[in-house]
Amino acid sequence: MKKVAGVLLAGMLALNLAACGGAKETSGTNKDYPKKPLTIVAPSGAGGGWDKTARSLSKVLTETKLxxxxxxxxxxxGGGGTVFLAEYATQDKNNPYKLFVSSPPILINHDKKEGNSPYGYRDTTPLAQLTxxxxxxxxxxDSPYQDLKSLLEAxxxxxQKVTMAGGSAPGSMDHLVxxxxxxxxxxxxxAVKYVSYDGGGEALAALLGGNADAIATDTSSVxxxxxxxxxxxxxxxxxxxxxxxxxxxxxxEEAGIKADFTVWRGVFGPKGMKKDEVAYWEEKLKALNKNEIWKKELQANGWESEFKDAADFKVFLDEQDKVVKELLTALGMAK
Structure with a gap:
């Protein structure tokens, strides 16, 4: 199994998320949409990648008057996004005024064995990949570990003497990184001692407070x-x-580890979104992707643009879900 898992970790876990995706749209229209204030949810605490993405998205959509x-x-x-998604998929499934941002954990949390979520991206409407x-x-x-090899040797x-932490649940994205x-x-x-926190901000606080020796997080968070x-x-x-x-x-790889891992981030709506509501966001998010203010926001946060519209994003998620299932199976973590 280890040989198979190694291939998956170095290749598939690399998650060079370069596939395509399609959004399932509920029939019906809502030509007056949106006619009241909107909410974008970051399914984590403050300071992590989801939080920063949601706030940047809100800021630029508002500033540009898109x-x-x-x-x-x-x-x-809560639970690396699982607590929010359970509420969203059941109580907000027909609420087009509440969107959320997510990334690979929406796949991983649904596919893993321990603490898995009964809900996943198929219980939502994927609207676009952004970054x-x-x-x-x-x-x-001031850590005694000043390079990756010294940390790995320890x-x-x-x-059990080295605590690794992350802002997502065991078996989820930060854990895999x-x-x-x-x-x-x-x-x-x-055997790796991993402690999970609700979001990258909490994980960084744990590191700075001496409660973790190292953390796995997003480059844009540090x-x-x-x-x-x-x-x-x-x-x-x-x-x-x-x-x-x-x-x-x-x-x-430069540190001697032949592997890579890409973290995509996208925008999702409720499963019951109407066709015109999906079309509205498709138009706005495409325009956002081309906007110079958004490009400056990406640069300021250290993000790279990787736009996929609703259709391509859905197909992409279907492909990545297969990769995640194979990876977790190889590691004995699949449900």
């Missing part, structure tokens, strides 16, 4: 902490080095 209605951002933490980001292994600036020597380099370093992924000299990024899961504050950070 959307005339007021947009409010809400944080709904791609990458995973990062991060330690405090984990290999005594896994955390165990990927360890696994490729010949460490049993089940810039301000790097700039302030509070943390050091040991390696990133991109295929090539990034610019800006992380320009000197090696990739996993």
């Amino acid at each position: 959307v005339e209605q007021t947009i409010t951002v809400e944080n709904k933490p 791609k980001d990458y995973g990062a292994i991060v330690v405090k600036a 984990i290999k020597t005594n896994p 955390a165990i990927l380099p360890a696994y490729k370093y010949d460490v049993n992924p089940k 810039g301000e902490y790097v700039k302030a000299g509070k943390v050091k990024v040991l390696a990133i899961s991109a295929k090539k080095r990034l610019g800006g504050l992380l320009q000197d950070v090696p990739t996993f």
